[in-house]
Amino acid sequence: MAQEAVTGARKRNNNSEITGLNDNIDESNRCKLDDSRRAKNGNQGLLSWLHSLDLTYTEALGVCTTQDAPLGNLRPLMKILELSCHGIPWIFGSLLFLLSVHRADHIEVSFNLLLSLLFDVIIIALIKLVIRRNRPASNKQDMFATVSVDQFSFPSGHTSRAVLLTLLFSLHVLDSPTTSAVTVLWAVCVSFSRVMLGRHHVTDVVCGIIVGVMEYIIVSSYWIPQKQCLEFLEPFFGHFHFG
Numbered sequence: 001m002a003q004e005a006v007t008g009a010r011k012r013n014n015n016s017e018i019t020g021l022n023d024n025i026d027e028s029n030r031c032k033l034d035d036s037r038r039a040k041n042g043n044q045g046l047l048s049w050l051h052s053l054d055l056t057y058t059e060a061l062g063v064c065t066t067q068d069a070p071l072g073n074l075r076p077l078m079k080i081l082e083l084s085c086h087g088i089p090w091i092f093g094s095l096l097f098l099l100s101v102h103r104a105d106h107i108e109v110s111f112n113l114l115l116s117l118l119f120d121v122i123i124i125a126l127i128k129l130v131i132r133r134n135r136p137a138s139n140k141q142d143m144f145a146t147v148s149v150d151q152f153s154f155p156s157g158h159t160s161r162a163v164l165l166t167l168l169f170s171l172h173v174l175d176s177p178t179t180s181a182v183t184v185l186w187a188v189c190v191s192f193s194r195v196m197l198g199r200h201h202v203t204d205v206v207c208g209i210i211v212g213v214m215e216y217i218i219v220s221s222y223w224i225p226q227k228q229c230l231e232f233l234e235p236f237f238g239h240f241h242f243g
Contacts, residue, residue, distance in 0.1 A: 062136065082190075086145065094117060135153040136199070139197075158191075162187040164216050
């Protein structure tokens, strides 16, 4: 009897220890779950705050969205800036320039410029199709020569193109610091005009700048040298350049 009592006591102690261990594990799991929930809520709170901030500044800076807006009289100027960085004139202009020049260094620059512009259009279109963010509510549907993907806002294609062109011209074409500074000023004005016209949110423009810089890094890394440009173009445009 005494031995059975001792055995029973030991079993009860073991069961108590197991129960206590399970309770500790459950408590640890609950703490981890609570920490995970707090982190998730914190991230959601941060994203919500950033989104709210984006909308607030987008609305505040949309001062040329209509003629009745605070700076509505500048809307025609903003639309000129918009047209100055539109993809279609730049692509056709660079193609026309490529067909009209005869110096090897000009052919090199114009060919790489054309490829860079096409690369930018493809990258921006793909991102817009994936993100599918709508344009600000204040945007007017009066943009020049748009396609279906232009209904989406993120990122700003005008901004990425302006940054890409500014870096290309400043680092590969222009020799004068003054001319480079004017090009930089143009890119800044184009970027601001996208929000002022109500075409884009602030974050669209910021990310457009980042995309433009990344595009330039890629383009400059795979820059096609003069000799290869001439070898590639001769079968197609030899009668333009080499006749």
